[in-house]
Amino acid sequence: MTSVYESLLSDYPDKGVIGKPEIRxxxxxxxxxxxxxxxxxxxxxxxxxxxxxxxxxxxxxxxxxxxxxxxxxxxxxxxxxxxxxxxxxxxxxxxxxxxxxxxxxxxxxxxxxxxxxxxxxxxxxxxxxxxxxxxHGNLFLEVCQSCFREYVRDEIVMSVGLNPTGRNCEGNSKTGRPCRGKLRDATLDWDTExxxxxxxxxxxxxxxxxxxxxxxxxxxxxxxxxxxxxxxxxxxxxxxxxxxxxxxxxxxxxxxxxxxxxxxxxxxxxxxxxxxxxxxxxxxxxxxxxx
The missing domain is CATH 3.40.50.1220 (TPP-binding domain)
Structure with a gap:
């Protein structure tokens, strides 16, 4: 699925110069x-x-x-x-x-x-x-929007643009306090800062x-x-x-x-x-x- 990342991105025609000749x-x-x-x-x-x-x-x-x-x-x-x-x-x-x-x-x-x-x-x-x-992010990463705890997944997080993924945080890993903040993806889309x-x-x-x-x-x-x-x-x-x-x-x-x-x-x-x-x-x- 090498095209998964490309399929998740918004359409953006200005990708710079492509196909330059190789120099050896x-x-x-x-x-x-x-x-x-x-x-x-x-x-x-x-x-x-x-x-x-x-x-x-x-x-x-x-x-x-x-x-x-x-x-x-x-x-x-x-x-x-x-x-x-x-x-x-x-x-x-x-x-x-x-x-x-x-x-x-x-x-x-x-x-x-x-x-x-x-x-x-x-x-x-x-x-x-x-x-x-x-x-530019990491396709396998989710981040809590409240406590910023990171979750490294075995499978690709099928979202880009720092949007909510529908999952909740399990709690702040440093303090042990409950969080239940919303998780978001960690990969930029073309217009994400x-x-x-x-x-x-x-x-x-x-x-x-x-x-x-x-x-x-x-x-x-x-x-x-x-x-x-x-x-x-x-x-x-x-x-x-x-x-x-x-x-x-x-x-x-x-x-x-x-x-x-x-x-x-x-x-x-x-x-x-x-x-x-x-x-x-x-x-x-x-x-x-x-x-």
Whole structure:
């Protein structure tokens, strides 16, 4: 049911540029760019200013979920009268990219992680909720409108737009007091505003970071697509990892055009960070590039 999310959204024609040609860096180019990125990560650890990360749909393609603007993306194929292929959201599992990001977080190289994905895989892999900004929401999450208790469901909450789901809260998990507040979904529709809580987390992250890393996103949808511009005004450099040219290609320091999981896994290897891959991966483990 890879089209469930799309079917829940309101009709909105302005989805940005889709179907851009893919760019493939040579191995030598990837290694050269990775050296620069590795230096930023080492500097972040030395200075105590962790990397600020923005995640897009390209991170979940390894989990067999289609992206939106890629060659086989949902919106690209939709424009051609076709349907994207992929697994059901409910059976999708975190892949090498998710686990590499988690490993870098555990090692202290990165802290705040903004995800534009609503598939819930960033929570599922184990990224701490306090450091995760699910800026567009989570299809598996319900939130109490009174006490803000969160409920992570096994099945998709078939609603978007922060609307009541018809269920009631079981009580405040911190105080133990009865609540019975109304539950709502936690996923934005096109015209739903980003929560102030999320925006406050992002403002705080800017004060703590030394570098912005945008992974698997074309940066077409604002306001998150404008983060490289925000970084520039703060004197912070940006690295992007995406097959297609991003919306801010000309102004970022480094644009890596390569497989997301190859770059992230190679980065972990170069930094000596062990990635706990487990035994239930949905994708193959790449051979890390030697930097």
């Amino acid at each position: 860096d040579t191995e030598a180019q990837i290694i050269d760019k990775l050296k620069t990125l590795t230096d930023h990560f080492r500097n972040a650890k030395t200075t105590g200013k962790p990397i600020f990360v923005l995640i897009g749909a390209g991170v979940s393609t390894g989990s067999k979920l289609p992206d939106f603007r890629g060659k086989q993306g949902v919106w690209t194929l939709q424009a051609e009268g076709k349907h994207a292929e992929g697994v059901d959201f409910q059976v999708a599992r975190p892949g090498v990219s998710h686990k590499s990001i988690l490993a870098l977080h555990k090692a202290g190289y990165i802290k705040t992680i903004i995800t534009q994905n609503v598939d819930g895989l960033d929570r599922k892999v184990g990224i701490p909720v306090e450091d995760l900004v699910e800026v 980003i929560s102030e809580t999320h925006l406050d987390k992002i403002k705080k992250a800017w004060k703590q970071t030394s570098h912005l890393l945008c992974v698997g996103t074309s940066l077409e949808i604002i306001p998150m697509g404008s983060l490289p511009l925000d970084a520039k005004t703060r004197g912070i450099k940006t690295t992007t990892i995406n097959y297609q040219e991003t919306a801010h290609e000309k102004m970022v320091e480094t644009a890596i055009h390569a497989d997301v999981k190859l770059v992230l896994y190679s980065l972990c290897n170069a930094l000596g960070v062990e990635v706990d891959l487990g035994d239930d991966l949905p994708d193959d483990v790449p051979v890390p590039l030697k930097i």
